[in-house]
Amino acid sequence: MTALARFPLSSRHLRQVGAVLPGLALTLAIALGALFLHERLGVGALSPLLLSIVTGIVIGNLVPLPGVLLPGIAFSMKRLLRLGVILLGLQLTLAQVAELGVSGIAIVVVTLVATFVVTRRVGAWLGVSRPLSELIAAGTAVCGASAVLATDLVSRARDEEVAYAIACVTIFGTLSMLLYPLLAVPLDLGQVAYGLWSGATIHEVAQVVAAAFQVGDEAGHTGTIAKLARVVLLAPLVFSLAFMRRGDGAGASAGRPPLPWFVLGFLAMVGLNSAVELPRGLLDDARLATTLLLSLALAAMGLETRLARLRAEGLRPLALGGFAWLFVSGLGLALVLALTTP
Numbered sequence: 001m002t003a004l005a006r007f008p009l010s011s012r013h014l015r016q017v018g019a020v021l022p023g024l025a026l027t028l029a030i031a032l033g034a035l036f037l038h039e040r041l042g043v044g045a046l047s048p049l050l051l052s053i054v055t056g057i058v059i060g061n062l063v064p065l066p067g068v069l070l071p072g073i074a075f076s077m078k079r080l081l082r083l084g085v086i087l088l089g090l091q092l093t094l095a096q097v098a099e100l101g102v103s104g105i106a107i108v109v110v111t112l113v114a115t116f117v118v119t120r121r122v123g124a125w126l127g128v129s130r131p132l133s134e135l136i137a138a139g140t141a142v143c144g145a146s147a148v149l150a151t152d153l154v155s156r157a158r159d160e161e162v163a164y165a166i167a168c169v170t171i172f173g174t175l176s177m178l179l180y181p182l183l184a185v186p187l188d189l190g191q192v193a194y195g196l197w198s199g200a201t202i203h204e205v206a207q208v209v210a211a212a213f214q215v216g217d218e219a220g221h222t223g224t225i226a227k228l229a230r231v232v233l234l235a236p237l238v239f240s241l242a243f244m245r246r247g248d249g250a251g252a253s254a255g256r257p258p259l260p261w262f263v264l265g266f267l268a269m270v271g272l273n274s275a276v277e278l279p280r281g282l283l284d285d286a287r288l289a290t291t292l293l294l295s296l297a298l299a300a301m302g303l304e305t306r307l308a309r310l311r312a313e314g315l316r317p318l319a320l321g322g323f324a325w326l327f328v329s330g331l332g333l334a335l336v337l338a339l340t341t342p
Contacts, residue, residue: 023072024296027303030055031295047206049145050170052295053163056302065303077300082262084293085150089269090278090286092228099225103339104196108229111200111332115141116237119324126316131157134241135165136317140324143231144169144204149297150234153262154242163305164313166298168321173203176329181214187333193340195219199226201332232270235263 034051065073097105116137123133131152138151148165157165180202184194198212198219205227212223272278 019068019071020075021072023069023300024075025072026069027056027073027076027296027299030059030299030302031292034295034299035292047145047170047204048291048295049298050166053166053298053302053305056299057163057305057307058302060303060305061307069303073300073303076296077304080293081149081297082153082265084290084297085146085153085262086265086269087286087290087293088146088231088234089266090273090283091290092231092270093274094232094270095274096225097229097232100196100222100229104222104226105229107196107332107335107339108200108226109233110335111328112141112230112233112237114331115324115328118327119320122323123317123320126320128317128320129157129161131155132161132165132313132317133320135161136168136321136324138234138237138241139165139169140172140203140321140328141230142234142237143227144173144207145298146231146294147234147237149294150238150263151241154238154245159301159304160306160313161317162301164317165321168318168324169203172321172325173207176202176325177207177211180211184215184219189336190340191216191219192222193336195222195224196226196340197332197336199223199228200230200336201328202227205231235267235270238263 031048031052034048034055037051038048100108119137119140120130120133123136124130128136134155135148135151135157139145139148141147145166148162148169152162176198180194180198183189189197194215195212195218199208199222202208202211202223205224208223208227209220213220273283
């Protein structure tokens with residue numbers, strides 16, 4: 001007896017799979033196209049995640065989407081997003097984080113926590129919605145678009161708010177990528193200090209790599225490790241945010257925000273990669289799969305984003321993103337100078 005015969009698919013399951021396929025095929029095509037363009041263009045700022053959401057927005061606003069696509073779009077935006085965040089854990093180990101030492105870890109933790117807390121409060125003062133403030137705060141403090149996506153599973157922001165937050169972290173992260181190498185000499189930063197500053201404050205992993213390695217291999221290595229240490233902190237940040245929102249009754253009209261159990265999967269992958277030396281080929285495949293899954297989710301979000309509603313958000317969220325960028329850059333630099341200068 002075959003495995004398929006032992007576990008037969010019911011007609012309901014077949015209908016569910018069939019309903020998902022059209023929309024999934026569209027988001028997959030967008031994500032694969034973004035990966036292809038990223039490889040051909042070779043520009044770190046134009047990540048597959050950014051290209052996916054931009055392509056989705058263009059298609060979603062130019063072409064009316066038939067209803068048959070909606071189940072697959074929703075599947076990409078929810079189920080595949082969680083899987084992508086889980087696999088993100090295979091990109092780092094606890095041993096890598098330990099390489100930073102006590103002062104390096106302190107710089108990363110203090111910068112991340114302070115940036116997130118202060119950005120949320122300034123967002124409230126500016127009149128930016130709480131979900132959008134949280135997305136901009138997480139994207140700036142932790143790891144760009146990936147953190148925005150993970151945080152949104154708790155914050156439950158509108159698609160337009162997610163798109164706006166990703167635009168903010170992309171714009172200001174790119175500015176850091178371009179400006180930081182020019183500041184290394186005037187600021188008299190050694191390679192380790194510069195790497196720590198880059199890794200603790202620049203938004204996306206690719207942006208950190210591009211900025212840090214321009215100064216030297218030691219700076220690039222230190223910057224990459226510091227950035228991965230921030231990614232580890234994504235898990236406790238999202239869990240803390242979920243418990244806070246459940247405790248204060250946020251989103252009561254739509255039910256309490258769910259506990260982000262997918263974060264446990266993320267931590268399990270970090271633990272596995274820390275305890276077992278996994279084959280390099282497997283890790284490379286997992287990294288590609290993570291990028292593809294997150295690109296699928298962003299393509300889906302782009303397809304459901306309407307530019308008219310995006311424009312309605314105004315300039316206040318952009319001002320918040322700019323403030324968060326200046327805050328994280330300045331605080332990170334101050335801590336690096338205070339804790340690493342002989």
